[in-house]
Amino acid sequence: MKEELYLWIRNLAVFYIFFTAILNLVPDQKYEKYVRFFMGLLLIFMMSTPVFSILGKGPELTESFLDNFSKENREKELQEFQNLQKVYLEKGYELELEQKIRESLKKRGIEVYKVKVNIEGEDTQAAVTLEKDISQEEKRRLADELVEEWGLKQSRLTIRTVKDESGKVGNSVTSWNTSGSSGHAGLQ
Numbered sequence: 677m678k679e680e681l682y683l684w685i686r687n688l689a690v691f692y693i694f695f696t697a698i699l700n701l702v703p704d705q706k707y708e709k710y711v712r713f714f715m716g717l718l719l720i721f722m723m724s725t726p727v728f729s730i731l732g733k734g735p736e737l738t739e740s741f742l743d744n745f746s747k748e749n750r751e752k753e754l755q756e757f758q759n760l761q762k763v764y765l766e767k768g769y770e771l772e773l774e775q776k777i778r779e780s781l782k783k784r785g786i787e788v789y790k791v792k793v794n795i796e797g798e799d800t801q802a803a804v805t806l807e808k809d810i811s812q813e814e815k816r817r818l819a820d821e822l823v824e825e826w827g828l829k830q831s832r833l834t835i836r837t838v839k840d841e842s843g844k845v846g847n848s849v850t851s852w853n854t855s856g857s858s859g860h861a862g863l864q
Contacts (some may be wrong), residue, residue, distance in 0.1 A: 680726065680729070681726075684722075684725070684726050687722060688722060688723075691718070691719065691722060695715050695719075698711060698715065699711060699712070721737075721741065724737070725737065725738075766795045769795060770793045770794065770795050771793075773793045773800075773802075773826065774791045774792065774793045776826070777791050777793070777802065777804065777822065777826060778791050780822075780825065780826075781804070781806075781818075784818075786806060786810070786818070787806065787807035787808055788804065788805070788806060788807065789805040789806060789807045789837075789838050790803075790804075790805040791803070791804050791805070799832065800827075800828055800829070800832060801832045801833075802822070802826075802828050802832065802833050802834070803833075803834040803836070804822070804833075804834065804835045804836070805836050805837065805838060806835065806836070806837045806838070807837075807838055808837065809837045809839065810837075815835050818835060819833055819835055
């Protein structure tokens with residue numbers, strides 16, 4: 677019993693030294709409260725261990741703590757993996773959609789300078805830059821075809837020419853609509 681008490685006191689002393697060293701190594705004050713919280717949980721665990729060991733529940737407490745800790749770690753890793761997988765899938769879909777739009781326009785005889793697709797959640801934005809200028813009517817028709825063929829929203833589609841992109845004469849069929857209004861975007 678004396679040895680267990682001595683061991684427990686020694687562990688607490690080592691813990692406090694370790695705790696102080698960790699607090700001095702924390703690079704930023706804003707993280708100190710998180711370190712204190714975590715270390716407080718460890719202290720509670722260390723303080724309760726002898727009580728549970730007297731009651732014969734020490735090994736069960738340790739096992740339960742380790743099980744819960746490993747379960748939370750697995751769940752966190754799984755969530756991080758799923759988020760990473762989602763990002764890669766969205767980027768892959770963006771590249772695939774850019775390629776398909778480019779191929780579709782080339783089949784129509786339209787020279788494409790650049791296609792950029794951006795997916796954020798359920799929202800898909802597309803910007804198409806053409807090599808040669810086409811009429812407003814052709815831009816409208818092209819926008820309607822792209823909306824129908826690829827499921828894009830008219831308000832999230834921009835069709836420009838290379839000279840629009842360089843800042844010379846502006847003439848795009850639609851623009852990014854961030855105001856939340858619905859319907860066709862106006863000609864610019």
